[in-house]
Amino acid sequence: xxxxxxxxxxxxxxxxxxxxxxxxxxxxxxxxxxxxxxxxxxxxxxxxxxxxxxxxxxxxxxxxxxxxxxxxxxxxxxxxxxxxxxxxxxxxxxxxxxx
Numbered sequence: 770x771x772x773x774x775x776x777x778x779x780x781x782x783x784x785x786x787x788x789x790x791x792x793x794x795x796x797x798x799x800x801x802x803x804x805x806x807x808x809x810x811x812x813x814x815x816x817x818x819x820x821x822x823x824x825x826x827x828x829x830x831x832x833x834x835x836x837x838x839x840x841x842x843x844x845x846x847x848x849x850x851x852x853x854x855x856x857x858x859x860x861x862x863x864x865x866x867x868x
Contacts, residue, residue, distance in 0.1 A: 819834070
């Protein structure tokens, strides 16, 4: 073991070796590119299948749509802000001017 690891074999803080945090590895990047290529030009066919599924089985259609939504819509995150020493969801203290 080199000096960049502790006695348990884990990298020590400040280690400058390896891939930067958050960077994608080659396999992940290639897999995403392959999936994009496979889906290119399929929008019309997928739309048609969704419409057919909606008519055949609304429950299956909704379940299938729900599985796709996390890849289409941004993830909803609840934000908190400290106001008057109280942690509150951000929506509770914003007041919109009524006209």
